[in-house]
Amino acid sequence: MTQQTIAIVGAGFSGTLLALHLMRQCSPETRIVLIERNQHFGRGAAYSTGNSSHLLNVPAAKMSAFQARPSDFLDWLKACPPELLDGLQPLPTTFVPRAIFGRYISDLLENEMKSTLHCGQLELLRADVTDIAPGSGGMVVTLGNGEALPVDRAVLAVGNFPPSPPPVADASFYDTEHYRPDPWAPDLLDNLDPEAPLLLIGTGLTTVDTVVSLLDRAHRGPIVALSRRGLLPQNHLLGPVKTALPETEEFPTRLSNLARFLRDRSGQAREAGGSWQAVIDELRPMTTEIWQAMPHEDRLRFLRHLRPWWDTHRHRISGPVAARIAEARRTGQLRIQAGRIRGYSVTPDGVEVTYRPRFKDELDSLTVGRVINCSGPESDFGRIRDPLVRRMLDQGMVRPDALSLGLDITRTCALLGRDGGISRRLFAIGPVTKGAFWEMTAVPDIRQQAEFLAGQLAALVKPPAVAAQSSDVSWSI
Numbered sequence: 377m378t379q380q381t382i383a384i385v386g387a388g389f390s391g392t393l394l395a396l397h398l399m400r401q402c403s404p405e406t407r408i409v410l411i412e413r414n415q416h417f418g419r420g421a422a423y424s425t426g427n428s429s430h431l432l433n434v435p436a437a438k439m440s441a442f443q444a445r446p447s448d449f450l451d452w453l454k455a456c457p458p459e460l461l462d463g464l465q466p467l468p469t470t471f472v473p474r475a476i477f478g479r480y481i482s483d484l485l486e487n488e489m490k491s492t493l494h495c496g497q498l499e500l501l502r503a504d505v506t507d508i509a510p511g512s513g514g515m516v517v518t519l520g521n522g523e524a525l526p527v528d529r530a531v532l533a534v535g536n537f538p539p540s541p542p543p544v545a546d547a548s549f550y551d552t553e554h555y556r557p558d559p560w561a562p563d564l565l566d567n568l569d570p571e572a573p574l575l576l577i578g579t580g581l582t583t584v585d586t587v588v589s590l591l592d593r594a595h596r597g598p599i600v601a602l603s604r605r606g607l608l609p610q611n612h613l614l615g616p617v618k619t620a621l622p623e624t625e626e627f628p629t630r631l632s633n634l635a636r637f638l639r640d641r642s643g644q645a646r647e648a649g650g651s652w653q654a655v656i657d658e659l660r661p662m663t664t665e666i667w668q669a670m671p672h673e674d675r676l677r678f679l680r681h682l683r684p685w686w687d688t689h690r691h692r693i694s695g696p697v698a699a700r701i702a703e704a705r706r707t708g709q710l711r712i713q714a715g716r717i718r719g720y721s722v723t724p725d726g727v728e729v730t731y732r733p734r735f736k737d738e739l740d741s742l743t744v745g746r747v748i749n750c751s752g753p754e755s756d757f758g759r760i761r762d763p764l765v766r767r768m769l770d771q772g773m774v775r776p777d778a779l780s781l782g783l784d785i786t787r788t789c790a791l792l793g794r795d796g797g798i799s800r801r802l803f804a805i806g807p808v809t810k811g812a813f814w815e816m817t818a819v820p821d822i823r824q825q826a827e828f829l830a831g832q833l834a835a836l837v838k839p840p841a842v843a844a845q846s847s848d849v850s851w852s853i
């Protein structure tokens with residue numbers, strides 16, 4: 377039997393978890409190569425933060441890497457040496473530092489590699505992938521040093537891309553040292569005058585992270601966070617969410633009905649002594665199905681008008697983080713501004729930023745020392761400048777999805793090429809698949825997708841006689 381090779385490009389949470397599931401689901405002859413350009417495997421942008429104030433926005437009980445073992449993360453936490461936890465109580469409701477979650481994923485990978493069952497099956501390769509193209513009888517993955525790696529299948533697990541800057545007439549400001557394009561860069565706040573006034577573009581989770589980092593380093597200068605609507609993430613409730621809702625008979629899939637449903641259910645929850653958080657949580661297991669059943673024009677309308685509202689209610693922040701943000705607003709150090717940036721002018725005092733406040737005709741301005749783009753990951757592949765992405769788009773290997781949320785993909789995670797052909801060799805996992813699934817950002821969704829895709833790939837790489845007997849794995853997301 378010939379050995380089959382599966383390459384996974386990107387070893388953040390998605391790629392690493394997929395590798396773990398592939399080791400369990402594929403025959404031992406299958407070779408798995410996990411390729412990562414950064415230093416750490418299993419962390420990606422979200423879990424490589426060194427700041428212990430950057431907390432998970434999901435309680436520990438819901439952060440297991442495995443659906444079938446819901447308490448896995450909590451059990452791991454309880455077995456951790458106390459010095460790693462630094463006084464943290466490993467309770468189901470604890471919001472753990474993201475760096476500790478990264479350690480959990482790296483530990484899982486290390487343990488699986490040490491297991492005699494999978495010895496030698498997985499190779500970790502530190503390299504920047506610059507191209508993936510068809511090769512003789514399979515695919516060829518090209519690495520940054522020019523080396524060509526022949527594989528049978530490849531999975532893009534390239535994750536989140538830094539935000540794009542807001543469009544302005546003269547974009548030359550974005551090339552100056554006053555602008556920081558990548559909010560996850562380790563040197564983001566290096567050489568920053570603690571008195572400097574700052575502008576953060578965006579008011580979502582990345583802005584919250586950045587404000588927390590600034591407060592940790594005792595930044596004293598004023599901080600303005602600006603987004604079109606000026607909506608900050610909502611808080612998690614302390615303690616369990618009271619449901620107190622009658623069972624839902626039917627979930628609407630037209631946008632206007634869905635908006636009414638959310639309003640009515642929230643009203644019912646309030647009357648029954650509960651809260652709107654219960655309604656959002658009730659929708660969670662259904663979100664992908666609702667998304668997939670929603671007419672295309674309603675999805676477009678949702679993205680245009682309701683997305684910021686949904687995001688701020690769905691992706692909530694923990695109590696301790698919310699308290700720090702509220703305090704910074706109370707003291708006046710942090711100001712939230714709704715509006716649109718119109719332009720920048722570099723002056724001897726810093727950067728003068730001109731913006732139009734929401735619902736106003738006149739322009740306003742502020743002078744800051746640094747502008748940091750915290751506006752959330754860029755998902756429009758027409759705008760992403762990453763060399764691998766550009767190359768694959770230019771070669772027609774992949775195409776953007778119709779909603780500009782990621783790449784065009786089937787519900788079984790197979791990528792579509794420029795001409796609409798469905799690849800049997802090229803797949804994707806994680807945030808780049810949002811167009812098809814919508815909820816494909818948080819750990820609970822990605823872990824389900826990783827397990828599913830591993831099953832798909834395991835069936836594809838089985839020897840022909842066995843593959844013919846195997847039944848199709850059904851999509852359960």
Ligand SMILES: Cc1cc2nc3c(=O)[nH]c(=O)nc-3n(C[C@H](O)[C@H](O)[C@H](O)COP(=O)(O)OP(=O)(O)OC[C@H]3O[C@@H](n4cnc5c(N)ncnc54)[C@H](O)[C@@H]3O)c2cc1C
Nearest residue numbers: 386388389390413420421422432433505535536806818819
């Ligand atoms: C700041 C932040 C905080 C988050 N907090 C939470 C949370 O609290 N709870 C939760 O459930 N979810 C959270 N999420 C969401 C979620 O967990 C992440 O989106 C998820 O980790 C995505 O993982 P990924 O592996 O797909 O992407 P990424 O983590 O972005 O990893 C992709 C990896 O691919 C590598 N890569 C890319 N291109 C190449 C290439 N050409 N060659 C080699 N390597 C390449 C990158 O270096 C990177 O390591 C957060 C996300 C972010 C960004």
